[in-house]
Structure formats: C-alpha cells, structure tokens
Amino acid sequence: MNLSTIGVIGAGTMGNGIAQICAVAGLQVTMVDVSDATVARGLSTIAGSLDRLVKKGKLNAADRDAALARIRTATEYVQLVPADLVIEAATENLEIKRSILQRTDEMLRPGSILATNTSSISITTLAAAIAHPERFIGMHFFNPVPLMPLVELIPGLRTGEATRARAAEFIGALGKTAITVKNAPGFAVNRILCPMINEAIFALQDGVASAADIDAGMKLGCNHPIGPLALADLIGLDTLLSIMEVFQRDFGDPKYRPAPLLRELVAAGRLGRKSGQGFFSYR
Ligand SMILES: NC(=O)c1ccc[n+]([C@@H]2O[C@H](COP(=O)([O-])OP(=O)(O)OC[C@H]3O[C@@H](n4cnc5c(N)ncnc54)[C@H](O)[C@@H]3O)[C@@H](O)[C@H]2O)c1
Numbered sequence: 001m002n003l004s005t006i007g008v009i010g011a012g013t014m015g016n017g018i019a020q021i022c023a024v025a026g027l028q029v030t031m032v033d034v035s036d037a038t039v040a041r042g043l044s045t046i047a048g049s050l051d052r053l054v055k056k057g058k059l060n061a062a063d064r065d066a067a068l069a070r071i072r073t074a075t076e077y078v079q080l081v082p083a084d085l086v087i088e089a090a091t092e093n094l095e096i097k098r099s100i101l102q103r104t105d106e107m108l109r110p111g112s113i114l115a116t117n118t119s120s121i122s123i124t125t126l127a128a129a130i131a132h133p134e135r136f137i138g139m140h141f142f143n144p145v146p147l148m149p150l151v152e153l154i155p156g157l158r159t160g161e162a163t164r165a166r167a168a169e170f171i172g173a174l175g176k177t178a179i180t181v182k183n184a185p186g187f188a189v190n191r192i193l194c195p196m197i198n199e200a201i202f203a204l205q206d207g208v209a210s211a212a213d214i215d216a217g218m219k220l221g222c223n224h225p226i227g228p229l230a231l232a233d234l235i236g237l238d239t240l241l242s243i244m245e246v247f248q249r250d251f252g253d254p255k256y257r258p259a260p261l262l263r264e265l266v267a268a269g270r271l272g273r274k275s276g277q278g279f280f281s282y283r
Contacts, residue, residue: 003113003170004028007083009100010090011042011073013236013274014117017145018087020046023067024059024146025174030072030079033090039073046071049146081107085170087139089117092242097121098129105130113163115139119190119239120246123156123183133158137167140187141176143234152181152188185250186243194243197235200228201259204279211279229279232262233272241266 004027008019011033019031019042033039050067053059059067072079077100080086086104090096097116105114114136116126127133138154151171155164164180171178181187186194200214209217215227232240241263247256265271265278272278 002166003084005082005084007032007080007086009086009088009104011039012089013143014141014145015089016042016045017143018089018117018141019071020049020067021146021174023070024063028070030074030083032074032077032080035075039075043071043073077103077107080104081109083108083112085113085115087115087117092119092121092239094121097126101126102129105132113137113166115167117141120186120243122185122250123154123159127156127158134160135163137163138183138187139167149177150189151176151178153178154181154183154187156183185247190243194240194247195256197228197232197240198244198259198262201232201262204229205259205261233278233280235272236274237262237266237271237278
C-alpha cells in the first residue's frame with residue numbers, strides 16, 4: 001500500500017465506513033470528529049459492522065480485533081500530522097469543509113495527500129481554500145462504504161497527476177474500482193441518482209403512490225436493488241437536501257429544486273436511518 005497511515009475527518013455514516021475499510025486493509029487510521037460522543041458513536045458503528053461480518057463468516061474474530069486496534073479516535077486535528085492521506089468526510093457544507101481543509105492542509109507533511117468525500121461541492125472551489133491544491137483530490141466513496149465497490153476520483157483544475165495516480169493506486173489496493181470523473185456538480189453518479197430520488201419524493205408528495213409502492217415500483221419495474229425512498233433514508237435526508245441545493249445553485253436550473261417534502265422532513269429532524277425515521281421507520 002503506497003499510503004499506509006490514514007486520517008479520516010468525520011465519524012458519521014461515511015467517515016466510519018471509510019475508517020473501517022482502511023483498518024481492515026491493514027492501515028493505521030485516526031478518525032477525528034467534533035466531540036468524544038461523535039467519535040465514540042462512529043467507533044461503535046464500526047464495531048457493530050465488523051461483528052456482523054464475523055457472524056456472516058466474512059471476517060475472522062482475530063482480524064476484527066486487529067482492525068479495531070488499528071483505529072485511534074481523536075477530537076484534535078493535530079493527531080492527523082503523521083498521515084500519508086487524510087480523507088475529509090464531514091458534514092456536506094461548504095464553510096465547514098473549507099475551514100477543515102484549510103486547517104488540515106496547513107499541518108500535513110509534504111508528500112501527503114488531502115482528499116474530500118464531498119458528494120456535490122466543486123473540488124476546484126474547495127481547493128481555492130488551501131495552500132497546496134496540487135495534492136488535493138475528490139475521493140467519493142459510496143454508501144455503505146464496506147459494501148459498495150465504486151469510488152469516483154475527481155481531480156480539480158489544479159490537482160497534480162501524481163496525486164490522482166497515487167489515489168487511484170490506493171483505491172485499487174482497497175479492492176475498490178476507481179473511475180476518474182470531471183469536476184462538475186454531483187460528478188457522474190449523484191448527478192443522475194439524486195434528481196431521480198428527488199423526483200420520487202415529488203411523486204410521494206403529489207400522492208402518486210405510497211412510499212412503499214414507489215419503492216416497490218422502482219425495484220420490480222426497473223430492477224433497482226433498493227427503492228429511491230429507502231435509498232434516501234440510507235443516504236441521510238439532510239445530506240440529500242444539501243446535494244440538491246448545490247445542484248440548484250451551481251447548475252442554475254430550476255429542475256434541480258429540492259422537493260418541499262424533503263425540506264419539511266429535514267426541518268422535522270426526520271433524517272432517515274441515522275435518526276431512526278425518514279420515509280420509513282427504523283425504530
Ligand atoms: N451519506 C451518503 O450516502 C454519502 C455518500 C457519499 C458521500 N457522502 C458525503 O460524505 C460526507 C459525510 O456525509 P455523512 O453522510 O457521513 O454525514 P453524517 O452527517 O453522517 O456525518 C458527518 C460527520 O461530520 C462531523 N463533523 C462536522 N463538522 C466537523 C468538523 N469540523 N470536524 C470533524 N468532524 C465534523 C459530524 O459531527 C458528523 O459526525 C459529506 O460530504 C457527504 O456529502 C455521503
């Protein structure tokens with residue numbers, strides 16, 4: 001592995017998944033979040049996920065214990081200094097990401113790579129916040145990270161080719177497939193996927209069918225493995241809303257306006273699986 005010490009910023013849905021696969025691959029991981037409670041929650045999600053893999057016979061107990069032992073948690077960014085690669089997977093918000101990337105870029109060693117797992121924010125825009133844009137790249141994992149084989153690599157205008165090549169080698173060594181995608185809102189997959197999910201929410205809001213029937217329709221009629229509303233719950237409705245807002249602003253096209261029902265559910269704190277309730281209940 002060309003990059004062996006990994007920092008992950010954000011211990012939520014994506015951050016803890018990324019930390020998990022890196023640790024299982026034998027890498028040293030430091031996972032940073034804003035509080036002891038959020039890093040503890042992320043670590044307990046990883047422990048639960050590894051336990052499930054052991055129960056399914058996909059991982060042995062010794063490898064689970066070794067993977068967990070390779071993950072350190074922290075609330076201080078200074079713990080990221082030794083990292084060869086830092087992957088930012090914090091809340092989908094431009095100002096939060098700008099400030100995290102600026103602070104991290106300042107402290108990383110020369111030769112380290114800084115990546116963001118953003119779903120929709122321009123890599124070139126984020127790169128403008130840091131002093132070393134040549135070592136910065138979009139590294140977009142899919143949810144759930146341990147199961148989904150794809151990673152989109154998104155070089156910004158000033159990303160170096162060496163950074164892209166090292167990132168691609170890293171993704172390959174994790175056993176995932178990288179595709180290189182142009183820096184455009186939503187990159188390739190979310191540009192297609194998120195408007196489809198948003199349309200499913202409009203259909204629900206318009207009373208076209210029930211949530212269960214909309215999902216059954218897309219599974220049985222289009223051979224999708226999961227319905228769009230269940231997928232929205234998995235992604236997180238707040239994250240989906242942020243993505244649609246970026247699309248609406250950056251494309252300047254009203255066809256990307258978020259469904260009002262999506263806004264309402266987010267305002268009510270119904271964020272999907274992570275809050276126990278979204279279009280469906282997980283309690
Ligand atoms: N959820 C998905 O399906 C999905 C898929 C691909 C990419 N993404 C992207 O991954 C990123 C994270 O999304 P998520 O779904 O894991 O969100 P999440 O809400 O589950 O977790 C975000 C985490 O970031 C932490 N955080 C916020 N500010 C921070 C800071 N300053 N320093 C450290 N940690 C901070 C929060 O406390 C939280 O634990 C977003 O950019 C999102 O667009 C999400």
